[in-house]
Amino acid sequence: MTTGLMAGVFGLYQHTVMVGLGxxxxxxxxxxxxxxxxxIINPWFMLSFGGALIFTAVAAFLSPGRRILPWVLAALVLYIIVFAITVAVNVPMNDALKAAGDPATMTDPAAVRAAFDEARWSAFNLIRTIATTLAFGCLCWALVARGELG
Structure with missing residues (x-):
């Protein structure tokens, strides 16, 4: 569920938030x-963002069989990529924009916005969106496969 929530968060930013802000x-x-x-830095988001990684890792550890494990491992690898991109790219970009200060007092907000590089942020967010959606799909398929073991 947390992986699905994160796919929704990243997707919403991709097709609505960044488009509207743009x-x-x-x-x-x-x-x-x-x-x-x-x-966004709040307990609900952090539970979903960190939980997707932790819960998927636990699911991989507890997976009962060859039919499920590959799908859970694929989801885990995809979400590790998402987690790494978030920590290495998007968060530092967010932090740099916050460090620029209050936009009301900026002498050159256009330069600050250009330095932020919306296109780069959105490109990496698109990767996060696709990877998280694929991870969620893998986990859903693992549930289907689990039901077939029945």
């Missing part, structure tokens, strides 16, 4: 993105 002026983009990034 249509705003520089100060609005920076302020809104900073505000959302501060808000």
């Amino acid at each position: 249509r705003t002026d520089d100060r609005t983009f920076i302020g809104a993105f900073q505000s959302m990034d501060r808000a």
Whole structure:
């Protein structure tokens, strides 16, 4: 379930949040993105983000058989990629934008927005979206295979 939730979060950012923010002026983009990034660090998000990794690893460890294990391991590898991209790329980009300060007092918000590089952030988010969705699909298929073992 947590993997499915994360696929939804990344997907929503990909096809709605970043598209909507992309249509705003520089100060609005920076302020809104900073505000959302501060808000997303909460127990519900952290449970889903970290839980997807932990619960999938536990499922791999507890998988009862050859029909299920490959699917769970595939999901785990895909989500490890997502986790690594998040920690190595998206979070540092988010942090740099937050460190730029209050958009209301910026002398050149266009330069701050350009330095953030929305296209790069979105490209890596697209990878996260696809990989998490595939991981969720693998886990769903593992459930189907588990039902067939019955």
